[in-house]
Amino acid sequence: GAVVSQHPSRVICKSGTSVKIECRSLDFQATTMFWYRQFPKKSLMLMATSNEGSKATYEQGVEKDKFLINHASLTLSTLTVTSAHPEDSSFYICSARVPTNTGELFFGEGSRLTVL
Amino acid sequence: AQSVTQLDSQVPVFEEAPVELRCNYSSSVSVYLFWYVQYPNQGLQLLLKYLSGSTLVESINGFEAEFNKSQTSFHLRKPSVHISDTAEYFCAVSQTGFQKLVFGTGTRLLVSP
Numbered sequence: 001g002a003v004v005s006q007h008p009s010r011v012i013c014k015s016g017t018s019v020k021i022e023c024r025s026l027d028f029q030a031t032t033m034f035w036y037r038q039f040p041k042k043s044l045m046l047m048a049t050s051n052e053g054s055k056a057t058y059e060q061g062v063e064k065d066k067f068l069i070n071h072a073s074l075t076l077s078t079l080t081v082t083s084a085h086p087e088d089s090s091f092y093i094c095s096a097r098v099p100t101n102t103g104e105l106f107f108g109e110g111s112r113l114t115v116l
Numbered sequence: 117a118q119s120v121t122q123l124d125s126q127v128p129v130f131e132e133a134p135v136e137l138r139c140n141y142s143s144s145v146s147v148y149l150f151w152y153v154q155y156p157n158q159g160l161q162l163l164l165k166y167l168s169g170s171t172l173v174e175s176i177n178g179f180e181a182e183f184n185k186s187q188t189s190f191h192l193r194k195p196s197v198h199i200s201d202t203a204e205y206f207c208a209v210s211q212t213g214f215q216k217l218v219f220g221t222g223t224r225l226l227v228s229p
Binding site for chain 2: 004006034042043044091093095106108110
């Protein structure tokens with residue numbers, strides 16, 4: 001299957017700093033990527049839909065200025081958590097849609113953010 | 117809008133026993149259904165999917181799920197589980213057309229010797 005890679009897999013930062021997480025589609029071009037947040041022992045919450053070359057579409061309740069999403073190329077989307085606080089600590093997972101008839105989604109390995 | 121219900125947060129079973137993980141969905145339109153598996157500190161891996169055609173779909177590692185439109189269910193089954201099947205399993209639904217995936221809350225399958 002298609003490969004989606006996230007980096008970094010783990011990051012620890014101080015409160016007030018910004019953190020960037022990268023999501024790459026390694027062997028296909030992805031016009032659409034999705035960013036999810038997963039709380040401990042909870043389901044995945046869709047944060048936003050990232051569209052190459054245009055603004056991301058955020059889900060209700062997700063702060064656009066807090067979670068900046070950029071999809072500058074067909075293989076890379078980035079999520080920047082700005083002015084991070086401890087409550088932003090979470091597991092962030094991206095996914096990308098394969099441009100085939102089935103449009104299947106493949107997920108990255110996830111990035112665990114810990115804000116001290 | 118679609119929603120997914122996984123009533124069992126955790127299912128403990130013994131190795132080589134059969135298991136069923138329940139998934140019910142609600143939607144006013146045609147849907148695609150998926151089961152994903154997540155191992156600790158990893159992303160999600162697609163286990164199997166129903167798009168159309170046969171209502172019984174199978175994965176390469178012995179899992180199967182059956183789409184039941186009248187009961188709006190997509191339960192996951194395996195006749196004999198292994199220790200290595202211990203993981204979190206998520207049921208998900210999307211409208212036909214593959215826009216957003218909506219996930220259930222997950223079921224932790226815990227296989228013990």
